[in-house]
Amino acid sequence: MPTADLLVGKAAPESGRRAGRSSRLSGRALFCSVLILDIRRPAVVNSTQQRIADRVRGLTEEVIVGTDYFLVDVDVRGHKGTRVVEVYIDSEGEMGHDDLALISKEVGFLLDVEDVVDGSYKLELSSPGIKRPLTMPPQYRKNVGRTLRVRFEDEDAEEIVVGDLKDANDEMIELELPSDERLRLPYTAIRQARVELPW
Numbered sequence: 001m002p003t004a005d006l007l008v009g010k011a012a013p014e015s016g017r018r019a020g021r022s023s024r025l026s027g028r029a030l031f032c033s034v035l036i037l038d039i040r041r042p043a044v045v046n047s048t049q050q051r052i053a054d055r056v057r058g059l060t061e062e063v064i065v066g067t068d069y070f071l072v073d074v075d076v077r078g079h080k081g082t083r084v085v086e087v088y089i090d091s092e093g094e095m096g097h098d099d100l101a102l103i104s105k106e107v108g109f110l111l112d113v114e115d116v117v118d119g120s121y122k123l124e125l126s127s128p129g130i131k132r133p134l135t136m137p138p139q140y141r142k143n144v145g146r147t148l149r150v151r152f153e154d155e156d157a158e159e160i161v162v163g164d165l166k167d168a169n170d171e172m173i174e175l176e177l178p179s180d181e182r183l184r185l186p187y188t189a190i191r192q193a194r195v196e197l198p199w
Contacts (some may be wrong), residue, residue, distance in 0.1 A: 032146055049076040052085065055165055059110045060087055063103055070138060072128050081119040087110075087129045091137050095127045134193045141170035147196040148175065152189045162196055 024028035053074045060071050066092050075086040089100075089109060100144075111117060134140055134148070144165050151160045163175035165184060172186045173193075 016180050035118055049176055052076045052083070054116065055116045056087060056107070056111065058117070059114065060089070060103075060107050062107045063110065064089060070102070070136070071141070072135060073132075078121075082111040083119070085117065085121055085123050086126040087123070088132070089125065090127055090136075090139055090141050090142070100125060100127070129198070130197065132194075134195070137170050137187070138167060140165065140173050140193075143195055144168055147174075147198075148184065148193050149196045150175065151191045151192045152185050153191060154189070158191065 006074045047134070053076045057071060058176040064071065069089045071089070072088040072090050074087065074088070075084075077084045077086070087104075091101050097113070104123060107125060111121075111123065128139070135144065144167065146165055147162060148165050149160065149162050151158060161175065161177060161183060165173060166176050166182070167174040172184050173190075175183045175185070177183055
């Protein structure tokens, strides 16, 4: 899983860096306009972490706008001076380690310029990885052909199915179950979906 970590303290902003910071990313094609679903798991546990996470989301979106990357989630852990800020981004195409390192550097720079996190902190920016739940339509499209374990709401009960992901659009997914039955599920019914590992 590509990942880029950055241990950050407070640094003085360098003149002119912000104005030219997106030049290496601006050539990336295809801006993904994605549907934010209500199945995202909670990433924060108190108001300070919520405030930090919201600011990190906004600045990360600013960095990746116009590229083929999209923001999946932000988690904030720890306390003042020991915080860990985890940023997960994804793409329907290949994830380049150099791009992740550059995005991590630019997000970290903006966090310092905007003084988002009080005290030193560690910024971890990476792709979500196969073990994290799928939360956005582009992630489902990226995993068409793989086997998913899906927990979903059916009327007043919850059910769990395992099936091959055959199709995914902006509204729903289609699974092929072991019985060869096709099951269509709207994203609003899905409570959690993960790639089923073969081991």
